[in-house]
Amino acid sequence: MDTHDTDDTDDIVTIEPAVAAALASGSPVVALESTIISHGLPSDSSARIGREIEAAVTESGAVPATVALLDGRVRIGLDEASLERIATDQAVAKASIRDLGVVLARGALGATTVASTAYLAQRVGITVFATGGLGGVHRGARESWDESADLLALASTPVTVVCAGVKSILDVPATLERLETLSIAVVGYRTHAFPGFYVRDSAARLPWRLDSPRQVAAVIACRSRLGQQQALIVANPIPERSEMDRELHDHTLAAALDALDQAGVEGRDVTPFLLAYFHEHTAGRSLTANVALVLNNARLAGHIAVAAAARPASARRSTATR
Numbered sequence: 001m002d003t004h005d006t007d008d009t010d011d012i013v014t015i016e017p018a019v020a021a022a023l024a025s026g027s028p029v030v031a032l033e034s035t036i037i038s039h040g041l042p043s044d045s046s047a048r049i050g051r052e053i054e055a056a057v058t059e060s061g062a063v064p065a066t067v068a069l070l071d072g073r074v075r076i077g078l079d080e081a082s083l084e085r086i087a088t089d090q091a092v093a094k095a096s097i098r099d100l101g102v103v104l105a106r107g108a109l110g111a112t113t114v115a116s117t118a119y120l121a122q123r124v125g126i127t128v129f130a131t132g133g134l135g136g137v138h139r140g141a142r143e144s145w146d147e148s149a150d151l152l153a154l155a156s157t158p159v160t161v162v163c164a165g166v167k168s169i170l171d172v173p174a175t176l177e178r179l180e181t182l183s184i185a186v187v188g189y190r191t192h193a194f195p196g197f198y199v200r201d202s203a204a205r206l207p208w209r210l211d212s213p214r215q216v217a218a219v220i221a222c223r224s225r226l227g228q229q230q231a232l233i234v235a236n237p238i239p240e241r242s243e244m245d246r247e248l249h250d251h252t253l254a255a256a257l258d259a260l261d262q263a264g265v266e267g268r269d270v271t272p273f274l275l276a277y278f279h280e281h282t283a284g285r286s287l288t289a290n291v292a293l294v295l296n297n298a299r300l301a302g303h304i305a306v307a308a309a310a311r312p313a314s315a316r317r318s319t320a321t322r
């Protein structure tokens, strides 16, 4: 079944003209999630940061497509006013895959997570996606069963996701085990250390390391020729100069997990709660780090999309059969 739909007049999906044009001509496009803008960053700066993330993609030669739900439609690529609404409206819903139908039917504002962004992006033929951190297995998941829908979504969505690993608010080793079980490929970008979001090294090791956008594009091409349906995660560590101080990080993490317990927060509110706690209790240092790593991921995703689009069909074939 062909699930790609690049028709910008589609009933429920509106593709911004620049994105539609790029898709039609095979030019590089990078999808961006919007939950990071609505729920992951303070609302006084998130619209500006959202535009900076888009600019980082543009600077690397690709077309950015921020995904969100507005007025009953899926929007692939947002104009200024729409991005502003997602960033500042207090009523915007965090919409994972299962929430899409309800949010659309109500005509409500919805911000897409990694899971729903990946799902919607591949539906319109976008294969590269940038975010900050993936959702994963939460600490205490043995009792709470709290595992992000991001993991299962990526198990059946053939996109390449550039992220800075997963946050230390999660159970990192358990998340890596689940990624392995689900056959989701994970490669380190210029590192064998799985990045820990605010810090470059989570202490977990990765079996594979790739060192250039071209190498990533070659892997994408082989996977595509095999028809593999799982995601490829490119784990890109935060730039060294932007890393959070390890002591501040560890101390804030312990306090945030305590506060979570005290507040009795559950379900989809857990991740936004922990992110906000970090931002409020580190004098802005976690925010600086968060912005730096997202921009870094957007740039790399742009370069990967450019390298993937530049591969001639013959090169794809020879790599796959070598």
Ligand code: PSU
Residues within 6 Å of the ligand: 033, 035, 036, 039, 040, 112, 113, 114, 115, 132, 133, 134, 135, 136, 147, 148, 149, 150, 167, 197, 267, 268, 269, 270, 271, 275
């Ligand atoms: N991790 C971050 N920042 C974020 C998120 C995760 O560092 O903004 C968001 C992403 O949209 C991700 C979602 O897909 O949270 C995961 O939420 P949950 O754990 O409820 O599945």
Ligand code: MN
Residues within 6 Å of the ligand: 146, 147, 148, 149, 267, 268, 270
């Ligand atoms: Mn959850």
